[in-house]
Amino acid sequence: MLKMQNIHTYYDNIHALKGINLNINKGEIVTLIGSNGAGKTTTLGTITGLLKPKEGKILYNDEDITCVQPGHIVKKGISLSPEGREVFPQLTVFDNLKLGAYTRSDKKEIDQSYEMVYELFPRLFERKTQIAKTLSGGEQQMLAIGRALMSKPEILLLDEPSLGLSPNLVLLIFELIKDINKLGMTILLVEQNAKMALKVADRGYVLETGKIIIEGNAKELLNDDRVKQAYLGNL
Ligand code: ATP
Numbered sequence: 001m002l003k004m005q006n007i008h009t010y011y012d013n014i015h016a017l018k019g020i021n022l023n024i025n026k027g028e029i030v031t032l033i034g035s036n037g038a039g040k041t042t043t044l045g046t047i048t049g050l051l052k053p054k055e056g057k058i059l060y061n062d063e064d065i066t067c068v069q070p071g072h073i074v075k076k077g078i079s080l081s082p083e084g085r086e087v088f089p090q091l092t093v094f095d096n097l098k099l100g101a102y103t104r105s106d107k108k109e110i111d112q113s114y115e116m117v118y119e120l121f122p123r124l125f126e127r128k129t130q131i132a133k134t135l136s137g138g139e140q141q142m143l144a145i146g147r148a149l150m151s152k153p154e155i156l157l158l159d160e161p162s163l164g165l166s167p168n169l170v171l172l173i174f175e176l177i178k179d180i181n182k183l184g185m186t187i188l189l190v191e192q193n194a195k196m197a198l199k200v201a202d203r204g205y206v207l208e209t210g211k212i213i214i215e216g217n218a219k220e221l222l223n224d225d226r227v228k229q230a231y232l233g234n235l
Pocket of ligand 1 (some may be wrong): 037043
């Protein structure tokens with residue numbers, strides 16, 4: 001469904017992605033793990049058209065989307081839930097969600113998306129009229145995911161959804177990721193919490209200084225000595 005082929009992305013002369021090859025099949029949860037500065041966010045920025053790769057191709061359902069503008073990428077069915085608290089702080093929960101649907105026009109379908117989001121996150125329904133900056137960290141994370149869902153994506157890209165959350169909320173967020181996947185969405189999950197990410201994912205990629213160094217079935221990666229040593233905190 002989504003293929004990155006030999007992607008090289010730079011920030012001026014900083015070579016952040018050094019030949020990334022990554023595949024996501026329909027219906028999968030794929031995780032991209034790696035430590036700080038490995039290039040995870042850069043990978044998502046490159047897929048969503050915010051960053052232009054210097055070399056390589058991105059194919060989406062066999063169409064070359066390498067140079068497509070971010071708004072059009074959303075329209076094509078790829079949506080990003082950004083890292084941390086990147087909701088619109090001065091707007092209400094409802095208005096944040098509304099903005100997530102900015103590429104759509106069918107009111108009935110948009111209403112169905114509100115229903116889906118409120119069903120997944122009852123907390124957002126209760127807090128519809130609350131200003132986003134006054135939400136707790138976990139609630140803001142839910143809102144960021146909910147807003148991404150409002151574009152009715154085929155592929156949802158999640159940038160570190162568990163970052164800064166309490167252990168209970170981390171569990172809840174990962175359960176919700178599974179629920180969203182069961183609703184038919186394909187997911188690319190970027191995480192530093194490798195253990196949890198590999199537990200919910202079908203397949204995984206390990207990124208280190210701009211290169212994929214290991215890839216495979218998530219269960220195999222959980223048992224891979226190199227992954228255990230570097231990312232799971234045990235041997
Ligand atoms: P983290 O988990 O800390 O968010 P990451 O894996 O998402 O890390 P990226 O944010 O993609 O890593 O960064 C990859 C590399 O690109 C790092 O060396 C980083 O310093 C560099 N980089 C990221 N953004 C910029 C920027 N705007 N200008 C220059 N260099 C950047």
